[in-house]
Amino acid sequence: MAETAGCSKKSLMLIRNRLRRRRQLISSSSKGTSNSCYYRSTTRSRPVSSRRLIRMKVRRLQKLVPGGKGLQPDRLFLETANYILHLKFQVNVLQTLSNMYKL
Known part of the structure; x- marks a missing residue:
């Protein structure tokens, strides 16, 4: 049985x-x-402390932002905000060009 x-x-x-x-x-x-959060990985969920979860997210953000690997979190957040503004500007430029040339 x-x-x-x-x-x-x-x-x-x-x-x-x-x-x-x-x-x-x-x-x-x-x-x-x-006192802990759960971090979902591809294999299984496991308890992770809040501080470690924040560190993991900061590392992930450092990889996304150009030149972000060596930055401290406060400077990283400023660079992230600038990068987002830069990306928005690029989208606006591309939309304008697309409208001009009717693509």
Whole structure:
């Protein structure tokens, strides 16, 4: 009787553990006492501290913004804002050119 409805004991245990973690996450977030966030990776969700999650997001932003790898977060945010304005300007220029030439 190791197989129940096509599931092995091992897969049933995995499902139970996932449900237990999900319930714990829901109960801790509803209480507002959670000190950690969940970061969804491609393989599985795992608890990550808030500071680490912020560091991960800053690193990702550093990779997106040209020249952002060596910048401190405060300077990185300023450069990000400038980069967004630059991209908006480029979009406006391209839209204007497209309208002029009816592309």
